[in-house]
Amino acid sequence: METVEIDSEQARVVSWRLHVLVEAGYPITLAERLAHSEIDLHRAVELILSGCRHETAAEILL
Numbered sequence: 001m002e003t004v005e006i007d008s009e010q011a012r013v014v015s016w017r018l019h020v021l022v023e024a025g026y027p028i029t030l031a032e033r034l035a036h037s038e039i040d041l042h043r044a045v046e047l048i049l050s051g052c053r054h055e056t057a058a059e060i061l062l
Contacts, residue, residue, distance in 0.1 A: 017041055024048045030058055037062060 014035050021031035024045045034044060039061040047057040 020045065026054050026057075030054055034058060034061065 018031055018035035020041055021034055021044060022028060025048055026034065026044075044057060044061055047060060048054065052060070
């Protein structure tokens with residue numbers, strides 16, 4: 001039962017991260033990759049807002 005709760009919570013976190021990345025303008029495939037990683041979400045958005053290309057931002061973050 002506890003494993004199911006943890007998996008469910010992780011799925012919600014990934015879903016939220018994906019939403020934030022897509023809203024920041026990341027293409028969906030790249031946003032999915034980033035959402036499942038341990039990158040700093042705030043930094044990911046900050047890079048885009050400062051004019052960084054999505055692919056370059058992903059290279060920096062990953």
